[in-house]
Amino acid sequence: MDIRIFQILVSFIGIAFVIWTLKNIITQKSSLKDSWFGLILSLLFIMLALFPDAVSHHIANILDFKSNVNAILFLLVGLLSAAFVSTNIRVNQQNRHITKLSKEIALLAEEIKQNKTKV
Amino acid sequence: MIDKSDIYICLPAYNEASVIGSVIKSIHENGFENIIVIDDGSDDNTTDIASTFGIRTLKLPINRGVGAATQLAIEYARNKKIQYLMLMDADGQHSAECLHTMIETMRRHQADIVIGNRFVNEENIIPTKRRLYNFLANIFTNMLVDHEHDSQSGFRLLNRKAIDALNLEIDGYGVCSEMIWKAKKLELNIMDAPIKVSYTDYSLSKGQNFGKGVKTALSLINKKLKL
Numbered sequence: 001m002d003i004r005i006f007q008i009l010v011s012f013i014g015i016a017f018v019i020w021t022l023k024n025i026i027t028q029k030s031s032l033k034d035s036w037f038g039l040i041l042s043l044l045f046i047m048l049a050l051f052p053d054a055v056s057h058h059i060a061n062i063l064d065f066k067s068n069v070n071a072i073l074f075l076l077v078g079l080l081s082a083a084f085v086s087t088n089i090r091v092n093q094q095n096r097h098i099t100k101l102s103k104e105i106a107l108l109a110e111e112i113k114q115n116k117t118k119v
Numbered sequence: 120m121i122d123k124s125d126i127y128i129c130l131p132a133y134n135e136a137s138v139i140g141s142v143i144k145s146i147h148e149n150g151f152e153n154i155i156v157i158d159d160g161s162d163d164n165t166t167d168i169a170s171t172f173g174i175r176t177l178k179l180p181i182n183r184g185v186g187a188a189t190q191l192a193i194e195y196a197r198n199k200k201i202q203y204l205m206l207m208d209a210d211g212q213h214s215a216e217c218l219h220t221m222i223e224t225m226r227r228h229q230a231d232i233v234i235g236n237r238f239v240n241e242e243n244i245i246p247t248k249r250r251l252y253n254f255l256a257n258i259f260t261n262m263l264v265d266h267e268h269d270s271q272s273g274f275r276l277l278n279r280k281a282i283d284a285l286n287l288e289i290d291g292y293g294v295c296s297e298m299i300w301k302a303k304k305l306e307l308n309i310m311d312a313p314i315k316v317s318y319t320d321y322s323l324s325k326g327q328n329f330g331k332g333v334k335t336a337l338s339l340i341n342k343k344l345k346l
Contacts, residue, residue: 095290096288098181099183099290102160102179102183102187103179103187103191103194105180106157106177106179106180106191109177109178110175110176110177110195
């Protein structure tokens with residue numbers, strides 16, 4: 001079996017990313033909740049790089065696609081869209097928290113100022 | 120009868136150091152003493168200049184947008200049990216003389232919210248670009264809620280009922296449409312009053328543009344879908 005350069009390169013980068021992510025989870029720099037998507041995507045890339053035909057045909061069969069290339073593209077577009085939507089929701093939630101905090105700080109600062117003036 | 124001392128004029132301001140002084144002066148000249156400047160995390164000395172007039176200032180620690188500043192103004196008014204809250208742009212485009220028209224409209228029609236309408240007064244010279252943005256924003260707002268007037272005007276007067284009832288969430292310019300849509304939902308009485316505006320190069324550099332318009336539309340859709 002011929003091993004091509006991209007197979008070595010992609011799987012090497014993928015494995016390095018998985019190790020780095022797991023290390024971050026163990027050392028509590030990030031959580032599994034934040035990292036699961038990256039881990040799944042990396043494992044998918046590693047599998048695709050090592051066994052391109054077997055994995056892509058299997059995915060095409062599961063999704064009932066005639067072409068394995070279309071199946072992979074569809075899967076990746078789907079995964080990235082899901083990631084985009086979930087990131088967008090989280091960013092919106094964080095924005096709401098930041099605004100709420102900013103308003104509370106402003107109101108508190110004004111209250112302190114008023115109390116100082118009274119004293 | 121609405122007493123002037125019951126009205127608090129709130130100026131959401133972001134980097135308005137060059138004009139905030141003259142805006143405050145013109146409000147004082149029209150007999151209104153209660154002014155609050157909501158500094159939306161300005162990098163310049165907007166708050167310092169406003170403070171020299173002896174008025175109240177509230178400063179958001181970081182820039183969050185005109186919507187966040189408006190939310191803060193309403194929350195402050197709610198906490199302090201303010202009877203009437205006037206929201207007015209701090210860039211000098213709104214004429215302080217129109218404060219009387221706004222109050223009179225609220226009194227005459229027993230309105231809960233009065234929105235300054237820039238398009239009734241034919242003396243107003245409104246640049247085509249600004250007219251276009253407002254036209255599109257009005258169409259968009261009307262798709263969400265039936266309101267055929269100047270939906271994007273920042274000149275607004277709220278009574279105690281509106282101050283207590285409104286819970287706004289949009290940080291940016293979308294707050295103008297959000298306020299109308301939520302007020303209609305709460306069955307608040309909204310009226311509009313003709314106002315005078317004067318656009319300068321400075322004020323034109325501040326308001327809506329195409330990019331902000333798209334962002335506003337998206338934030339409204341987002342909020343409507345409750346994402």
